[in-house]
Amino acid sequence: MSEIKLEKLDDNRWLLPQTGAMRVPGIIYANENIHDLLRHDESARQVANVAHLPGIVNFSLAMPDVHWGYGFPIGGVAAFDLETGVVSPGGVGYDINCGCRLMATNLTFPDIREKLKELTTALYHRIPSGVGSTGYVKLSGKDQKKVLEEGAAWAVKAGYGSAQDLETTEDGGCLGGADPEQVSARALERGKQQLGTLGSGNHFLEIETVEEIFDETAARVFGLHKGQIVIMIHTGSRGLGYQICDDYLALMVKHQAQTGISLPDRQLACAYLSSRRGQNYLAAMACGANYAWANRQILMYLTREVLEKTLRASPRELGMRLVYDVCHNIAKIEKFSVAGQEKKLCVHRKGATRAYPAGHEAIPACYRSVGQPVLIPGTWGPDPMCLPARPKQWTKRSAAPATARAVS
Amino acid sequence: MKKYELFDHTADLGLEIYGRTKRELFANAALALFDVMIQDIEPPTKRGGKERVKTRTVLGADVGDLLVNFLRELLYWFNGLGWVLNRGSILVCGNKKLVVQCTVEPYHPERHLIKTEIKAVTYHQLAVEKTKTGWKARVIFDV
Numbered sequence: 371m372s373e374i375k376l377e378k379l380d381d382n383r384w385l386l387p388q389t390g391a392m393r394v395p396g397i398i399y400a401n402e403n404i405h406d407l408l409r410h411d412e413s414a415r416q417v418a419n420v421a422h423l424p425g426i427v428n429f430s431l432a433m434p435d436v437h438w439g440y441g442f443p444i445g446g447v448a449a450f451d452l453e454t455g456v457v458s459p460g461g462v463g464y465d466i467n468c469g470c471r472l473m474a475t476n477l478t479f480p481d482i483r484e485k486l487k488e489l490t491t492a493l494y495h496r497i498p499s500g501v502g503s504t505g506y507v508k509l510s511g512k513d514q515k516k517v518l519e520e521g522a523a524w525a526v527k528a529g530y531g532s533a534q535d536l537e538t539t540e541d542g543g544c545l546g547g548a549d550p551e552q553v554s555a556r557a558l559e560r561g562k563q564q565l566g567t568l569g570s571g572n573h574f575l576e577i578e579t580v581e582e583i584f585d586e587t588a589a590r591v592f593g594l595h596k597g598q599i600v601i602m603i604h605t606g607s608r609g610l611g612y613q614i615c616d617d618y619l620a621l622m623v624k625h626q627a628q629t630g631i632s633l634p635d636r637q638l639a640c641a642y643l644s645s646r647r648g649q650n651y652l653a654a655m656a657c658g659a660n661y662a663w664a665n666r667q668i669l670m671y672l673t674r675e676v677l678e679k680t681l682r683a684s685p686r687e688l689g690m691r692l693v694y695d696v697c698h699n700i701a702k703i704e705k706f707s708v709a710g711q712e713k714k715l716c717v718h719r720k721g722a723t724r725a726y727p728a729g730h731e732a733i734p735a736c737y738r739s740v741g742q743p744v745l746i747p748g749t750w751g752p753d754p755m756c757l758p759a760r761p762k763q764w765t766k767r768s769a770a771p772a773t774a775r776a777v778s
Numbered sequence: 779m780k781k782y783e784l785f786d787h788t789a790d791l792g793l794e795i796y797g798r799t800k801r802e803l804f805a806n807a808a809l810a811l812f813d814v815m816i817q818d819i820e821p822p823t824k825r826g827g828k829e830r831v832k833t834r835t836v837l838g839a840d841v842g843d844l845l846v847n848f849l850r851e852l853l854y855w856f857n858g859l860g861w862v863l864n865r866g867s868i869l870v871c872g873n874k875k876l877v878v879q880c881t882v883e884p885y886h887p888e889r890h891l892i893k894t895e896i897k898a899v900t901y902h903q904l905a906v907e908k909t910k911t912g913w914k915a916r917v918i919f920d921v
Binding site: 440441464501556559560570571609612613615616619620623624626627635636637639 | 839842843846847850854857858892895897898899900901902904918920921
């Protein structure tokens with residue numbers, strides 16, 4: 371962690387004091403174990419670097435399993451004032467709207483035990499994964515434009531799922547303000563053949579069993595019970611999102627000198643939210659986000675199809691339904707109370723999800739009594755989790771990254 | 779003189795690239811990128827007929843940005859267009875502008891083995907410097 375000194379605030383929070391050209395202090399959510407991990411990478415330095423960006427509000431934040439990323443750390447959260455602040459493609463990440471989708475079923479493990487190998491083979495066959503994988507959905511230029519504008523709603527209209535799926539997808543699976551005109555021909559080309567694919571790296575489709583219930587009420591509301599088979603998908607906007615990020619990163623680096631913003635790391639290249647370049651990035655990023663939602667919606671449909679066929683189960687017997695779909699690489703305009711005043715902010719979450727509390731209007735009505743489901747996929751150590759969000763203030767309305775490296 | 783070396787960088791891939799001249803540094807960077815991504819199953823000379831020549835001009839804010847933009851362009855050739863680089867030469871090599879002419883062929887799974895997927899070229903800890911013996915660069919790739 372080099373020369374960065376953290377001050378312990380309580381058992382789970384560390385203050386990164388404001389020094390030098392930092393505009394705000396940082397806060398890292400970490401227990402002692404995670405704090406020890408921070409000594410071995412540059413993520414605390416990256417939290418400090420983010421605090422240099424113009425218009426940042428209150429704090430540069432890091433969620434519990436923060437780790438090293440490009441520019442922003444993974445697990446980094448930062449909100450920016452719409453008039454004085456910036457948007458940074460590095461604060462969203464290359465894989466725009468990388469996210470998780472959790473599907474529940476009526477099955478328990480004995481229902482699939484004998485068919486597990488057959489099921490796995492069928493899933494591999496139907497859902498392309500790995501380097502350069504291409505999907506079964508071939509898009510015309512006109513359809514691709516609609517995917518970018520409408521997101522998961524396009525997929526449902528095209529027959530890949532039902533309107534009910536959209537109700538339990540963050541923002542109904544469509545981010546407003548998408549403008550395909552702001553997406554390069556290169557990005558469009560890369561996106562043409564990748565809808566309905568998982569990709570490579572840490573992306574996955576996993577068949578899981580619910581092993582432990584910590585909160586009976588929340589579990590009941592989410593429709594989860596012990597022993598149940600659930601399926602989790604982790605993927606994003608594939609080559610299209612990567613290309614959008616790369617295109618705008620190159621553009622912002624090219625014009626960085628004109629903004630007069632001094633950056634401690636070139637990967638933090640940014641544009642003012644009030645500028646045309648900043649607005650164009652947000653419009654292109656929304657296209658990437660919508661592509662990712664359509665992608666996960668199609669993957670859910672393909673999974674349902676494979677399960678029904680392999681297990682010879684009717685849709686009613688299978689009972690597959692979407693628990694929740696939430697993104698963890700995004701910049702969104704959200705309302706928060708800052709110093710007693712309601713303000714619209716551009717919140718960057720990179721490897722961090724939204725975590726809205728019970729009663730919040732942006733979460734599905736069916737979950738409003740317990741809070742938004744927060745999906746934390748597992749890693750080689752900790753198991754995946756589905757948690758009800760219970761934040762108390764805006765700085766806490768975010769949760770840990772996608773592929774948890776450590777759990778507090 | 780070594781053309782390049784891999785170095786460990788957490789879950790990512792780092793390349794240290796060398797050249798006696800800046801022109802050679804950029805040529806070796808191109809070679810290293812495709813060496814890391816692709817292994818030829820049969821030598822390119824046996825294939826015949828599929829090759830084509832491409833010329834590109836790449837711009838950058840400085841020599842580091844130029845190197846990143848050059849590698850980005852080549853990465854798009856593979857990730858976006860499905861081209862594999864067979865050989866090439868740098869025709870113009872300034873600090874902010876580069877012209878490259880390359881011989882490429884379409885990727886074919888029976889001829890090319892994908893060893894590593896490279897998703898993006900980053901600016902993270904980017905360094906391009908003149909040394910006593912020539913030029914050296916460090917680039918980290920998202921894999």
